[in-house]
Amino acid sequence: MADNTVILDGSGVKRALTRIAHEVLEKNKGVEGLVLVGIRTGGVFLAQELAERLVEIEGVEVPCGAVDITMYRDDIKGHAEHLPVGKTELPFSIEGKKVVLVDDVLFTGRTIRAAMDALMDQGRASCIQLAVLVDRGHRDLPIRADFVGRNVPTSRSENIVVAFDAGNKPTEVILQK
Structure with missing residues (x-):
């Protein structure tokens, strides 16, 4: 039986997302030219939450989209035809935009690398910044987040959920041992 520990409860998640929103605004000097892109699936929901926080703070809507990385993963050789492919939905051009890529958990960096490859196929952003709710360490690639809700040191055998x-609102972050 897994030993579960709540790392962030609902109010902790809200505080972390609000702090990330303020950090995004500070680093980018507002929302001009800013777009949010969530990585399917959890990152999309968090990008939508982040967009709501930005509206609350700045009173301006920030475009929000979704990227599916299935065909960009580096672990699917020979298995691609069996994987369900989601949809990349970018109802805006990323050309020349400041893209904040959003994901729920940063671990090895491979998902982020795949997402950046997918984004680069969509156009040339002026920059790509990374926002994650949880950074758990153990990188395989030289990738780091610009905005982190919570750093949670883990072992490779542990899991963060x-x-x-039901409304796709984040309720808690759990460490499974």
């Missing part, structure tokens, strides 16, 4: 309710 971001739970969402």
Whole structure:
């Protein structure tokens, strides 16, 4: 039986996302030219939450999209035809934009690398910044987040789960040992 520890409860998740929103605004000097892109699936829900926080703070809507990385993963050789492919939805051009790529958990960096490859196929952003709710360490690639809700040192055998309710709102972050 797994030993579960709540790392962030609902209010902790809200505080972390609000702090990330403020950090994004500070680093980018506002929302001009800014777009949010969530990595399917959890990152999309968090990008939407982040967009809501930015509206609350700045009173301006920030475009929000989604990227599917299935065909960009480096672990699918010979298995691609059996994987469900999601949809990349970018109802805006990323050309020349400041893209904040959003994911729930940063671990090895391979998902982020795949997402950046997928984004680069969509156009040339002026920059790509990374926002994650949880950074758990153990990178395989030289990738780091610009905005982190919580750093949680883990072992490779442990797992971090971001739970969402039926409305796709984040409810808690759990460490599974």
